[in-house]
Amino acid sequence: MNRPASARPALATFSAPRDDDALALVGLTVAYRVRGRDRDVLTDISLRIRRGEAYGLVGESGCGKSTVALAALRYLPRNGRVKAGRIAIAGDDVLALDADGLRMLRANAVSMVYQDPASALNPTLTIARQLSEAFEAAGADASTARARSHAMLERVRIADPGRVLASYPHQLSGGMQQRVVIAMALASNPALLILDEPTTGLDATVEAEVLDLIARLRAELGMAVLLISHDLAVIGRMCERVGVLYAGRLVEEGATRDVFERARHPYTVGLLRCLPTHGRNKHAGALDTIPGELPAPGASTPGCIYAPRCRLADARCREVAPPPHRMTSPHGEQMSRCHYHERAIELPFANLSESGDGLHGSGDQDRETEPRVVLRALDVSRTFGHGAKAVRALDAVSIELRAGETLGLVGESGSGKTTLARLLLGLNAPDAGGTVELDGQRLHAHVARRRGGERAALRVVFQHPDASLNRALPVKRLIARALVRRHDNAIDHDASDESRIAGLLEAVRVPARYLSARARQLSGGLKQRVAIAQAFAGEPRIVICDEPTSALDVSVQAAILNLLARLQRERGVSYLFISHDLDVVRYLADRIVVLYAGRIVETGPAGAVFDGPWHPYTETLLAARSPGPSSTSGTQRTPHGCPFSARCPRKLGALCDEVAPPFADAGDGHRILCHIPIDELRALQRAAADAQPAN
Template sequence: MTARGGGTPLLQISGLRVEYAIGGRWLPVLHGIDLTITEGETYGIAGESGCGKSTLAAAIGGYLPRNGRITAGSIMLDGLELTALERQQWQKLWATQIAVVLQNPGSGLNPRLTVEQHLAESYRAKGVRGDAARAAMRALLERLHFRQTDVILRSYPGQLSGGMQQRVMIATALARNPRLLLLDEPTSGLDATLARSLMDFLAEIQESWRTTIILISHDLQLIERVCDRVGILYGGSLVEEGDARAVSQAPGHPYTMSLLNCRPQFGIRKQQMRLQTLPGDPVAPWAVGDGCCFASRCPRAIALCRSTAPSWVSLGTARRSLCHFARETLAEAEHAADNPRSAVPPTSTVLHSDANAPVILRVEKLSHRYPQADEPALQDVSFTLFAGQTIGIMGESGSGKSTLARILVGLLEPSSGRIEWARHALPLRLSLRSMEQRRAIQMVFQNPEVSLNPRHRVGAILKRAVVKLRQPRPANSEEAVLELARAVQLDLELLQRLPRDLSGGLRQRVTIAHGLAGPPTILVLDEPTSALDVSTQAAIIELLRDLQQQHGLSFVFISHDVVLTTYFSDWFLVLYNGHVVESGSVECLLDGAVHPYTAALVNSVVPHVVHLPEVNERRAVIRGGCPYQARCPLFRPGLCDASFPPRQQVTPGHEILCHLPPEHLPVIQLTTSATRSQAQETTRHDQDR
């Protein structure tokens, strides 16, 4: 996305310092931020949790919490000093100039108001009411890929998935036609195709409205694709800034390089390499010493880095890095880009899936329709899970992933279908399941807040799970809690903390420990890493990998992240509008014909791996036809809209729901790519060892 607006500055931040009152003391969280954002530009802000991204957005948007204050610096919006505004002036700005989309839609949507009531409030601020407002609502929701817009308008936030709530938040912001749009992790709950289409839509809005966008995200690939420039934050300081593509392809700061190395490459599997993680924990902004804020975790750090704060180093036009070794880091990154090689450490342990593993879970023709819904949330879903292995469930928000998860653990009774666990029929209603059956299948929720009582300390939460689930009850429950904490690599001192005092990654470790309390044979992981930054995500995935290897656990891994799912899973299942459109082993997906929707998921994050024609028209869905007909780039009139597609076998165990024969389907070819060959070479090397 190229810079727009002719370079006229819209937002100018100078020497911004922010403090929070924590434990009776005012502690610094932002250290002298300086940046300028031009009109019509998309500026990305990236970094780990706790680095100050959301605080910077809150200061710009005027919604710092009550325990936060700006102690120094200036924030100018087109000549208006924002740091001096009163509440009433902010309210006028929020109605006409600045719109904010928060990371957690639950904090921005009133659970007692319908979607229509939320949108009506935004349109009233523009003077649009009645039928005109309702027509505008429908059009906006359709552009955000909502089906059944009338049903959505009647719905309350609690009736929508997390990804759908996020899109509603974006709709309420766009309805105000803002001049500055602040997006805090807007795609964290969306699959790759929806994320891409959303950002394309925002680009269109930006083109016609000259909207300036600040995008906060831990997804550096997303920032590279949609942003003009990016600023990298760490420890409350801006440590690198420049052209988004240039920074992502050849970073000039060791921290940026470390973040990029945490992401798996598409086509590499957990059997072939471990994910790289950053050593230690992110430094709190108030704990930064005299030297470089990244020195405690930096592989390049020397005595100079620990004693002397670095100065900005220019790395070319509009590029700079806050590092003593900025030029050396950039040179190393450019050399690595020109000479790609496997990043697998030589001590990597290769995992081997047991081809003769017994079936631990069998799902047959599960279907579910919610009351008053026009279409079923799930339709004839079937799959098999083997002991000690992982099946990845992929699909966009609203596809039925979370509905399936809730059915598996008994929180929702399906309309029809059958579940077998350990070769025995599993009651569909939780109240009819035995304690052994309840203990066997546990769930790790997308939001840790769902399963962690905010009023109880971590140790008490885990102890309650141990006492409730373990039979017979352990003689020493405190020791059982300590074992759980050690299993998920949780510092024992944190057992005395409340959940709110922990970072997102630590809270997720606690929820995993909670799920292991039984102990279970199957863990249902519902988007366990979607809200985590890339370094924490890598650490959680490696933790799950180790737990599976040590305890023989089986995982149902639900995610919208196709790269992470193909890395972590042995088998996969793709849901679209409640239907299984493709299933099989991950090896089949990575090297053969795939469903057009699966190809679109891959193409959204890994361009050029699979070729798909563009969809230039939006088609109406004809009942009885293919569920993907409206968005399919290979749509055939008179075929795809005439009858429901057959389920055909491409290769043994690999099935696709499509009218087209396999030879006419898109093909993902990784066997000739450097990534694939390097991964296979690494696997052979480790096996020889």
């Protein structure tokens, strides 16, 4: 990450905006009116973003990150209001603008990209119509807007702008939709671009491409960026400075390198420790977690707002609110609202004993020396469409899942991961010739034709929790419906269900105050936690986890990963774990399967797959986690040769296009589908690593 040599250290606290501020918040306090009383959701927030600077805002769900963005744009809901403070964007006093002035500001000076691109696009209008409207709002006439729309899609690296302009949103992938939304946001050449979780749900290579695109456009246009994200790795890669929000208060701020290398607030230290670090897995011990939960909105406390969850807190912390301590750090000024900021980095680790997490299993199931295969897919394929429009989403895929193990399934969007999961669950039927077996017995292709015990054995946690939650039902009833026991073919609700519900929700970090809330009233992260609790309520033997932590912040993600690991140890539960977060997969998985264009290109023990040698596609996925542009784009396959040959950076020539490669054995069950010999792959990848510049 390059920083201007002339960049000045930014002040952590200040009293007025400056001329070079793209955004300045001074003493901002925001309240929502709920049940007749104001509840403060932001308290005395002061931060500034210089023109051309990238600033990251991090914190758990509910800390107020998105409210900061909405307040800056004066997009607060009807029950929200700014109680105190100043907001300036590119020199304009936002709170003093009338309706016309505010409209002009939004049209010309600031743009926002939301977390879910599909929600920002009108499904009934073509991309051409929607993108043209963005240029017309900035003052262009219709013909000019059409021309600029085509040029802007080229600028955001869309290879076929004409096709995309003629498309409707549902005809584009998630990554393509996000590029279109970014193009719309840049139509006004804004001084400030606000990005609210722009890469959530994107796979590793698409995320790398989107982030590289944002960094390149920022450099070209000289715009400032406010990046809101729960992904600390994204913040570390993209931002010069970072602010940490907790319960509506800015508790730490400084240069990103200073904050990440030596955090000065226990909350920041806790967030960083929740990450599954490179090379660590579940066998090395549980992830550190942040105990307790966020205070309810509007909660007041005489001392430090974080004291109830802090392992450094003492009587002083509980009685006296800490002021903003400022100190000089290697890359600028750092601020921390902690009485003991000098020793925050020495925060004791959480008590990671496995007691008291709401799981009441016996843990005495049979353990085998050689775990048996509980779920098997044999040569399953899946074709969508017919004739010339037929698309082979899966091509002769075979996998085995053993008792008590986690099989990680990785690959880009469109590689066939979710299609395979749906075949295993019986939600889609495989093409003729493929079979799915449970405990060696063939399962019917359709879930409705499977026996009750077979359906109960397999449960699923979807990427999007709305797929499994009835939005009209309260949380308590959603969990209770899954908590059933069968006696003489009847469904009986045990008297202990109340405590079981409470235990499950505590285990997945859903506060008790949400028991009566309906699913539609919950945030995305809360809905995902409820969906996970619902999946485990019936005590399944196999759980298919399809991106179960992609919507969760790092503290809740750590708690969920610890929960999954403990369930597996105690009950022998098996997981098929699908995720685009390779560090999460490495932490939880025992074995890995890498899919590309519906084919398995690599499989083996997790350590062997992650440590190499790699299939060139696996190498691409792993490289996408590192700073720098992705070298590939699009998903293409040749009809006869290697499925990855069109994109392979190590392509041998016509051989890769014309001849299907064999599986080569790299030892210990590690197999790679590639024409390049294993020893040569290892040497090539070692040479590439040696050529990388030191960080």
